[in-house]
Amino acid sequence: MKILVPVKRVIDYNVKPRVKADGSGVDLANVKMSMNPFDEIAVEEALKLKEAGKAEEVVAVSIGPAKAQETLRTALAMGADRAILVETDDAVEPLAVAKILKAVAEEEEPGIVMLGKQAIDDDSNQTGQMLAALMDRPQGTFASKVEIEGDSVSVTREVDGGLETVKLTLPAIITTDLRLNEPRYATLPNIMKAKKKPLDTKTPADYGVDTAARLTTTNVSEPPVRQAGEIVEDVDALVAKLKSMGVA
Amino acid sequence: MTALVIAEPHGDTLADATLSAVTAATKLDDEVHIFVAGSQGAADAAARIAGVSKVLHADGDAYAHMLAENVAPLIVSLMDGYDAVLAPATTTGKNVLPRVAAKLDVMQVSDIISVEGPKTFTRPIYAGNAIATVESSDPKLVITVRTTAFDKAEAEGGSASIEAVSGEGAAGISEFVKLDAVESERPELTSASVVVSGGRALKDAETFEQYITPLADKLGAAIGASRAAVDAGYVPNDYQVGQTGKIVAPEVYIAVGISGAIQHLAGMKDSKVIIAINKDPDAPIFQVADLGLVADLYNAVPELTEKL
Numbered sequence: 267m268k269i270l271v272p273v274k275r276v277i278d279y280n281v282k283p284r285v286k287a288d289g290s291g292v293d294l295a296n297v298k299m300s301m302n303p304f305d306e307i308a309v310e311e312a313l314k315l316k317e318a319g320k321a322e323e324v325v326a327v328s329i330g331p332a333k334a335q336e337t338l339r340t341a342l343a344m345g346a347d348r349a350i351l352v353e354t355d356d357a358v359e360p361l362a363v364a365k366i367l368k369a370v371a372e373e374e375e376p377g378i379v380m381l382g383k384q385a386i387d388d389d390s391n392q393t394g395q396m397l398a399a400l401m402d403r404p405q406g407t408f409a410s411k412v413e414i415e416g417d418s419v420s421v422t423r424e425v426d427g428g429l430e431t432v433k434l435t436l437p438a439i440i441t442t443d444l445r446l447n448e449p450r451y452a453t454l455p456n457i458m459k460a461k462k463k464p465l466d467t468k469t470p471a472d473y474g475v476d477t478a479a480r481l482t483t484t485n486v487s488e489p490p491v492r493q494a495g496e497i498v499e500d501v502d503a504l505v506a507k508l509k510s511m512g513v514a
Numbered sequence: 515m516t517a518l519v520i521a522e523p524h525g526d527t528l529a530d531a532t533l534s535a536v537t538a539a540t541k542l543d544d545e546v547h548i549f550v551a552g553s554q555g556a557a558d559a560a561a562r563i564a565g566v567s568k569v570l571h572a573d574g575d576a577y578a579h580m581l582a583e584n585v586a587p588l589i590v591s592l593m594d595g596y597d598a599v600l601a602p603a604t605t606t607g608k609n610v611l612p613r614v615a616a617k618l619d620v621m622q623v624s625d626i627i628s629v630e631g632p633k634t635f636t637r638p639i640y641a642g643n644a645i646a647t648v649e650s651s652d653p654k655l656v657i658t659v660r661t662t663a664f665d666k667a668e669a670e671g672g673s674a675s676i677e678a679v680s681g682e683g684a685a686g687i688s689e690f691v692k693l694d695a696v697e698s699e700r701p702e703l704t705s706a707s708v709v710v711s712g713g714r715a716l717k718d719a720e721t722f723e724q725y726i727t728p729l730a731d732k733l734g735a736a737i738g739a740s741r742a743a744v745d746a747g748y749v750p751n752d753y754q755v756g757q758t759g760k761i762v763a764p765e766v767y768i769a770v771g772i773s774g775a776i777q778h779l780a781g782m783k784d785s786k787v788i789i790a791i792n793k794d795p796d797a798p799i800f801q802v803a804d805l806g807l808v809a810d811l812y813n814a815v816p817e818l819t820e821k822l
Contacts, residue, residue: 282776283640292644360612361621388639389757390624395582395612404583404688407609410751420691425605426529426704426760428752431691432581438687444741444758445751480621485647489638492783495804497795501817504789504807508822511787513708513733513766 267377268323269312272367273305275330275337276387289485301337304382307442310449311412312380313345320414323347327370329363331355342460343452349465362477364396369473383408383441394441404434408443517543520601526555530705531602533666538659539600540565541629551577551585557676564668569676576683579690580606586613588681593618598655607658615656622656623648627663641757642780662763662784696752706736707765711755714742715771715811722748729819740772756781771811774799
C-alpha cells in the first residue's frame with residue numbers, strides 16, 4: 267500500500283503573526299516558514315506505518331510556491347520516499363486543494379491519504395473532508411490512533427465528548443490531531459540523502475483544476491485587545507471581589 | 515430565503531451549540547429550518563427552539579452517530595430548498611460540513627464569529643491572532659459557527675412542525691464502533707457558566723485533582739486545562755482549552771497555574787471575567803485577566819476554596 271501525505275508550508279508555529287497595517291493580510295516577508303505541525307504528524311504516522319510493514323511507499327505532495335520544495339525536502343528528510351510539488355503562487359483554497367489532491371490520488375492510487383486536520387494559517391479544517399467527499403471515500407478526522415486491520419482501518423477520533431472509534435473501508439482519508447504521535451527530527455545524514463530523492467514539479471493546470479478563489483478576504487485586522495485588570499492583594503480581596511460580582 | 519441548521523444531537527436532546535448556530539442563521543435568513551439526525555427526543559427538542567419553523571428529522575441506524583459518509587449526502591439532497599447551511603463548529607460540525615460543501619462545489623466559510631452582510635463574515639485566522647473579513651461568491655453558503663461568538667437561541671417557545679426525511683442510508687464504507695464518553699456530573703466545559711482550569715504548575719494528575727476539583731465543586735464549575743497539563747497527562751485531552759482544544763466563553767474563567775500561552779488564550783479570551791492565580795507576576799495570563807492574584811497556588815487555592 268502507498269500512503270499519500272499532503273503537506274503545507276505555513277508560518278512557523280513559534281512565530282507570532284503580525285497583521286499588516288493596510289489590512290491586506292498577515293506579514294509573511296522575512297518570517298520563518300515551516301511544515302504545518304499537523305502535517306508533520308501525518309508524515310510521522312505514515313512513516314510509522316511503513317516501518318511496521320503496513321505500507322510500502324510514502325509520497326509527500328505540496329501545493330504552493332516554489333519554496334514549498336523546502337517543506338517537501340523536510341518530509342523527504344524525515345523518511346518519505348518521493349515528493350510532488352504542484353507549483354502555484356496563488357493562494358489556493360481548501361476546495362481547490364482538495365480537487366488537485368483528488369487528481370494526484372487518482373494517479374498515485376494510495377491506500378491512505380494522511381494529512382493534518384487543519385493548517386495553522388487559515389485554520390479552515392476542511393481539506394481532508396472535502397477530498398474524502400470528492401473521492402467518495404470514508405474519512406477518519408482528528409485521529410489520535412490509527413490501526414490497519416486487513417482491508418480496513420480503525421481510527422480513534424478526538425471528539426468533543428471523548429474519544430470516538432470508527433472503522434473505515436480502505437482506501438480512506440485520515441486527518442491527524444495533535445496527540446497521534448511525536449514527529450521525529452530529520453538527522454543530518456537524512457537531510458543530505460533527501461536532496462537526492464525524486465521531486466516532481468507540476469502545476470494545477472496539469473490536473474485541469476481551476477484555482478480561482480471563491481472567498482474574497484476584504485480585510486484582516488488585529489483581534490480586539492483585552493485590557494489587563496487589577497492585581498488583588500490576597501485571597502480575601504479576591505473573595506470579596508468575587509462575591510461582589512455574584513460569583514460566590 | 516431559508517437557512518438550514520445542522521443540529522448537534524446529544525442523546526434525547528440537543529447540545530447547546532445548536533442554539534448558537536440557530537442565532538447565526540437568523541442573522542442571515544428570515545426563515546430557519548433545522549436538520550436533526552437522531553432520536554425523536556432530539557427532534558422534539560429542536561421543534562421547541564424559538565425561531566425555528568420546521569424540523570427535518572432523519573431517523574434510523576445509518577444516521578444515529580452522525581457518520582459524515584451517511585449524513586452528508588442526505589444534507590446535500592435537501593439543499594435545493596436552502597440558500598445557506600450552518601452547523602456549530604463542534605467536532606461533529608467540522609467533520610460533516612466540509613463534506614457537504616465539497617459535494618455542492620462550495621467553499622465553506624469556517625468558524626465565523628460575526629455576520630457582516632448577506633455573504634460577508636468575520637472569522638479568526640492564525641490561531642486567533644488575526645481576524646479576517648471574508649465575502650463568499652458561491653451561490654450557496656456553507657458555514658460553521660464559532661458557538662461562543664453567538665448568543666444561544668431560546669431553547670423553548672417554538673412550535674415547529676417535524677417532517678421525516680430519508681436518504682440512501684448507510685454508504686457502507688464506514689461504521690461507528692464506540693464512543694468512550696467522559697462521564698461527569700459536572701457541567702459541560704463549553705456551556706458551563708464557571709470554568710476552573712489548571713496548568714502545568716499542578717505537577718501531576720493527583721495534585722491537579724487535589725487542588726482544582728474542590729474549587730470547581732464549590733463553584734459548580736466545569737474543569738479545564740492548558741495544553742501543557744493535558745500533554746503531561748494530568749487530565750484527559752477533552753479537558754483542553756485552547757486553539758487546538760475547546761473554545762470556551764463562560765461568565766467566569768479561573769486560570770490556576772497557567773502561564774497564558776497564545777494557544778491557550780485563543781480558547782478562553784472571550785470569557786466575561788477572567789481570574790488568574792499564578793506565582794509569576796510576569797506571566798502573560800495577567801495581561802488578559804480582570805482579576806489577578808500573584809501567589810503560590812498551593813496556598814492560595816485551598817484558602818480560596820475554604821473562604822468562598
